[in-house]
Amino acid sequence: MNNNRKILISVLIAAxxxxxxxxxxKDAGPGLGHKASPEEIAxxxxxxxxxxEGLPEGEGSVVxxxxxxxxxxxxxxxxxxxxxTADQLAGAQMGLTSEYPEKTIGSYWPxxxxxxxxxxxxxxxxxxxxxxxxxxxxxxxxxxxxxxxxGKDDVMNASTLPKVKMPNIDxxxxxxxxxxxxx
Amino acid sequence: MxxxxxxxxxxxxxxxxxxxxxxxxxxxxRGVQFGVISSVAASSxxxxxxxxxxxxxxxxxxVPGKPFSTYGMPSSFEDNVVRxxxxxxxxxxxxxxxxxxxxxxxxxxxxxxHYERHHNGVPQIDPKQHRLLIHGLxxxxxxxxxxxxxxxxxxxxxxxxxxxxxxxxxxxxQPSKSEAGYFNGMVSCSEWTGVPLSVLxxxxxxxxKAKWIIAEGADAFAMQMSIPIEKAMDDAFLALYQNxxxxxxENGYPLRLIVPGWEGxxxxxxxxxxxxxNRPVMARNETSRYTELQPSGxxxxxxxxxxxxxxxxxxxANMVLKTPGLYxxxxxxxxxxGKISKVEISADDGxxxxxxxxxxxxxxxxxxxxxxxxxxxxxxxxxxxxxxxETGYVQPERNKLVKERGRHGFFHYNAIINWHIDSDGxxxxxxxxxxxxxxxxxxxxxxxWD
Numbered sequence: 001m002n003n004n005r006k007i008l009i010s011v012l013i014a015a016x017x018x019x020x021x022x023x024x025x026k027d028a029g030p031g032l033g034h035k036a037s038p039e040e041i042a043x044x045x046x047x048x049x050x051x052x053e054g055l056p057e058g059e060g061s062v063v064x065x066x067x068x069x070x071x072x073x074x075x076x077x078x079x080x081x082x083x084x085t086a087d088q089l090a091g092a093q094m095g096l097t098s099e100y101p102e103k104t105i106g107s108y109w110p111x112x113x114x115x116x117x118x119x120x121x122x123x124x125x126x127x128x129x130x131x132x133x134x135x136x137x138x139x140x141x142x143x144x145x146x147x148x149x150x151g152k153d154d155v156m157n158a159s160t161l162p163k164v165k166m167p168n169i170d171x172x173x174x175x176x177x178x179x180x181x182x183x
Numbered sequence: 184m185x186x187x188x189x190x191x192x193x194x195x196x197x198x199x200x201x202x203x204x205x206x207x208x209x210x211x212x213r214g215v216q217f218g219v220i221s222s223v224a225a226s227s228x229x230x231x232x233x234x235x236x237x238x239x240x241x242x243x244x245x246v247p248g249k250p251f252s253t254y255g256m257p258s259s260f261e262d263n264v265v266r267x268x269x270x271x272x273x274x275x276x277x278x279x280x281x282x283x284x285x286x287x288x289x290x291x292x293x294x295x296x297h298y299e300r301h302h303n304g305v306p307q308i309d310p311k312q313h314r315l316l317i318h319g320l321x322x323x324x325x326x327x328x329x330x331x332x333x334x335x336x337x338x339x340x341x342x343x344x345x346x347x348x349x350x351x352x353x354x355x356x357q358p359s360k361s362e363a364g365y366f367n368g369m370v371s372c373s374e375w376t377g378v379p380l381s382v383l384x385x386x387x388x389x390x391x392k393a394k395w396i397i398a399e400g401a402d403a404f405a406m407q408m409s410i411p412i413e414k415a416m417d418d419a420f421l422a423l424y425q426n427x428x429x430x431x432x433e434n435g436y437p438l439r440l441i442v443p444g445w446e447g448x449x450x451x452x453x454x455x456x457x458x459x460x461n462r463p464v465m466a467r468n469e470t471s472r473y474t475e476l477q478p479s480g481x482x483x484x485x486x487x488x489x490x491x492x493x494x495x496x497x498x499x500a501n502m503v504l505k506t507p508g509l510y511x512x513x514x515x516x517x518x519x520x521g522k523i524s525k526v527e528i529s530a531d532d533g534x535x536x537x538x539x540x541x542x543x544x545x546x547x548x549x550x551x552x553x554x555x556x557x558x559x560x561x562x563x564x565x566x567x568x569x570x571x572x573e574t575g576y577v578q579p580e581r582n583k584l585v586k587e588r589g590r591h592g593f594f595h596y597n598a599i600i601n602w603h604i605d606s607d608g609x610x611x612x613x614x615x616x617x618x619x620x621x622x623x624x625x626x627x628x629x630x631x632w633d
Contacts (some may be wrong), residue, residue, distance in 0.1 A: 044318075049400070075273070085274070086274075096476060097480040103471065121405040122302070124466075172481065176486075181410075
């Protein structure tokens with residue numbers, strides 16, 4: 001029992017309320033939040049899940065994405081996503097079991113939706129949140145193509161992106177699950 | 184450097200392990216003087232400033248002192264006790280600053296020295312314009328202002344926060360040449376005060392399918408992480424205060440999620456949104472980063488608790504023991520799985536070990552300061568510490584950790600750290616002897632912060 005609860009219960013007992021009803025109140029807060037409207041939540045929520053939940057309308061192609069990449073990404077991520085001051089995104093030559101593994105989108109990332117999510121919320125670092133949804137789809141398409149995961153003519157949108165199967169989808173062990181089961 | 188009152192016989196009688204480790208009770212004996220351990224860089228400037236004054240009648244006793252200040256600052260003579268920033272050259276807000284653990288004592292990190300890890304800088308948030316939205320698998324989606332949250336019942340907890348990537352130079356084939364804090368100081372310990380997350384989750388009302396919470400910050404990276412609902416309802420809380428004052432901007436002002444003992448990245452700063460879901464979002468920082476590639480090619484994911492670790496902060500790398508004699512070995516231990524139950528120290532490269540004195544109170548998921556007296560005989564040796572936590576887990580030797588996890592996990596490096604002391608008293612970081620063959624190569628790990 002923490003101190004707040006103790007104080008709350010002693011106040012309630014002093015007020016003639018018995019401890020069983022105090023127990024029901026427990027750590028109850030003062031209820032100061034105000035109700036969020038669906039519009040507010042929609043404006044606030046930018047998370048995209050592997051099954052596609054959270055993906056917006058719109059679409060983009062590999063060719064469109066390549067143009068945007070040259071303008072807004074290449075300075076940090078390098079020619080063809082080979083990396084510079086920022087992460088290498090593509091072109092892994094060394095596998096994950098080699099002495100010097102290369103962890104790129106194609107060799108390492110388990111979900112394609114993560115790419116859309118992080119580009120939309122955080123990229124480019126000098127102007128995060130400045131890309132439109134169409135531009136984000138286009139960049140996602142370009143980077144997936146650069147990693148030989150989708151074809152040159154493929155278009156990414158809310159329906160196609162969650163269906164993209166990443167090469168390293170089975171490359172992760174959920175340690176939390178394992179430890180919980182051992183408890 | 185042993186004082187006159189401590190004779191060789193006393194030292195002999197108080198040996199608790201090989202090569203001069205002494206009984207903790209020596210701390211209670213009168214007249215014990217410990218030798219000076221100086222940092223190579225700081226010693227010269229100190230000498231220059233004190234030589235002008237006669238300590239019997241110093242100049243500051245003859246002039247009125249400075250008036251009051253609205254916010255106190257450290258002495259100007261302590262201006263070397265600073266964080267050490269390392270950042271991305273193209274994006275200066277993406278990087279870290281290390282806590283100077285080797286220049287500090289006690290177990291609380293002052294707010295100005297708490298380590299930083301930002302993905303795209305420190306947002307300058309006006310608390311009046313900041314809101315927290317809690318939504319998703321709840322009975323009622325709610326928005327809270329900071330003013331609202333300040334009126335909730337609060338709790339305080341002293342706990343450490345450690346970046347999952349702390350000490351990652353340890354994966355390198357060559358031992359780091361940095362000072363102890365500047366490659367292990369992505370960990371700090373504060374008293375955090377705020378509202379239990381369970382109180383707010385009870386108010387929104389969790390639905391039955393609620394299994395995870397996605398926490399998101401209001402920084403320019405909109406950093407998001409998935410946290411299991413069990414932890415959220417257990418001991419997670421929303422901190423508004425750090426060591427008694429409102430949280431510093433670089434540590435999440437005005438609101439930070441505290442997830443005691445778990446990877447620093449989960450302690451989301453500038454918290455603006457909590458989405459209750461039935462599954463993790465698989466964010467960039469829980470898939471492409473903060474996962475640990477193993478020799479098998481598979482990666483460990485959702486490795487939340489920071490395992491037990493200890494570090495001798497003095498003597499440590501780049502310090503000098505001026506003469507043979509009596510010294511105080513001191514350091515910090517912590518574990519994300521509860522309390523530290525024991526810290527052992529060896530002064531003979533791991534042949535024999537003795538229990539260090541643990542500073543009370545030993546707190547759950549907090550820094551535990553340890554100390555032990557040591558009589559250095561002037562000969563080269565290796566000193567090291569190992570932590571054991573209440574689950575029985577023992578901090579591993581480096582070769583065991585590397586054998587188990589390989590060298591490309593990048594995160595969760597918690598191996599024992601060795602300090603070599605040469606015959607001149609100079610301290611440097613070394614790996615175990617059977618790892619010396621690795622010295623042929625100096626190629627570093629896949630380092631970098633983004």
